Amino acid sequence: MSSPVPLSHRALVLESTTAGFHLQTVPTPLPTPGSAVLQILQAGIISYHREIYDGTRHYAFPQPLVGGSSAIARVAALGPDAVALTVGQLVFVDCVVRGRDDPSELFLTAISEGARAGSKKLFRDVWRDGVWAEYARMPLENCVPLNEARLCKELGYGVKELMYLCHLLVPFGGLRDIKVEPGETVVVSPATGGYGGAAVKVAVALGARVIAMGRDEGKLAALKEHVLKGAPGASIETVRITGDEKADTAALMAFGTVDAVLDLSPPEAGKSTHLKSAVAALRRGGRVSMMGFVDVPAASWKLVGDDITLKGKLMYEREDMFQFVKMLERGLYPKGKDLVDAKTFALEDWKEAMDVAAEYNGIGKLVSFAP
Structure with a gap:
């Protein structure tokens, strides 16, 4: 049984690449058609996130925004057109957002707006904020169901190990x-x-x-x-x-x-x-x-x-995600904590987390937030 979605929540907001992040209390988004509101359990930090958000890598994205990329989350609320996902369900949250009427228009959540007008519009006007927050709204098609009983109880994965899916x-x-x-x-x-x-x-x-x-x-x-x-x-x-x-x-x-x-x-x-x-x-x-x-x-x-x-090849396709999850659930990858050695941080420790992520990089290593 899920808890009611709160009216507000904490999020890491990047005001600008020069000002850096600030942990703020912001309104919790409401579910709209084609979307899910998610309670974020783990939010991945890639090794060069620090260079993206301090302007070193010159990635184009609107500011201000909530940072992030992919996540492990629990469905908190659903838009009226959801037919497969259920409230309370564990999901992998994909960072690749595509245009529904033109999938070639794509961008990476809170990282890069892409080079085309359609992807820039989607990023700036519709899906601006990422998952470095207690709650986030994402497209329904970016939420990949995870068999929690199989993965967590039978195979021994915790949510922080499942975050390694992003790698x-x-x-x-x-x-x-x-x-x-x-x-x-x-x-x-x-x-x-x-x-x-x-x-x-x-x-x-x-x-x-x-x-x-x-x-x-x-x-x-x-x-x-x-x-x-x-x-x-x-x-x-x-x-x-x-x-x-x-x-x-x-x-x-x-x-x-x-x-x-x-x-x-x-x-x-x-x-x-x-x-x-x-x-x-x-x-x-x-x-x-x-x-x-x-x-x-x-x-x-x-x-x-x-x-x-x-x-x-840029990233992966939607069907790749579902095929990968099938393999994971069938036990074709190392079990539980043998999959990855993960370090997790609170949102307020964002600077230390990104510094660690820049160095803690290699086989079986991952850094993430636990909002």
């Missing part, structure tokens, strides 16, 4: 987009960051053999140990990125046929040769999911001569 879903979208099959060999590059480490877990859950690339041998060894602890018998190899393009290609090819590459390179890796090495190691007909921020990573003779498929 796992991103590489899941890329791997599904290039149709990775069980038994295939996938190169994840780079693999020792937050999303790269999550990608290794996802690829293993899909039944793939993984070759993880990274510059730090210690982090690669820790990554392998972590994955094998949660998934004994998983097939995972590691290759250190040396900066010698041909040597790194040879190191990858030493493991045999390479079917696919998932790249999650940050902008800082734009001059690195690791992705060129990975593409060069692909078999004929190999596929690449480019989810990072680097230029086309190969000579035309390789792409054309070996029928290589390059696909850019």
Whole structure:
């Protein structure tokens, strides 16, 4: 039985990138057609949130606004057109908001308004505020039901472990987009960051053999140990990125046929040769999911001569989220606290939380708010 929705609640409001956040008491939104009002239980903090909200990354978004991205929440109230969700239900709250009459118009909640007029309108006029608050209003289609009895009672996940979905879903979208099959060999590059480490877990859950690339041998060894602890018998190899393009290609090819590459390179890796090495190691007909921020990573003779498929992918699709939750509920990922080591903060500790998130980044690590 849910409690009545309060008239007001606490939220982290960003007045401007220069002024920073202030914890304020604000009116609780009312449910409207096509929406759900949610009681936020966990709200994810990504490693570069601090750089977004202090203006370092120059992301475009309206100000003021309530910050945030994705969340784990409980449905508090529903618009009159809701037919599947129920009050009290546990849900994953997706941060990718799409236009209902044109899904190509999309933006990331409280992060980036996108480049098109439609997405900017949706962000500024309809769905401005994020989930760093005790309550939030989000589109019905952004609320993905979670089987609380199965996930929390039988498999032992708490809500803070379930918040790790926000990391796992991103590489899941890329791997599904290039149709990775069980038994295939996938190169994840780079693999020792937050999303790269999550990608290794996802690829293993899909039944793939993984070759993880990274510059730090210690982090690669820790990554392998972590994955094998949660998934004994998983097939995972590691290759250190040396900066010698041909040597790194040879190191990858030493493991045999390479079917696919998932790249999650940050902008800082734009001059690195690791992705060129990975593409060069692909078999004929190999596929690449480019989810990072680097230029086309190969000579035309390789792409054309070996029928290589390059696909850019932003985040994931709605059906990907439902498929991922099915896998999680079937027990294909590490159970309970073995999935992630999470740190949580109160809303009033927002500065410390974002500082920690910037550093506490890597395989199986997550920082979130518990409003």
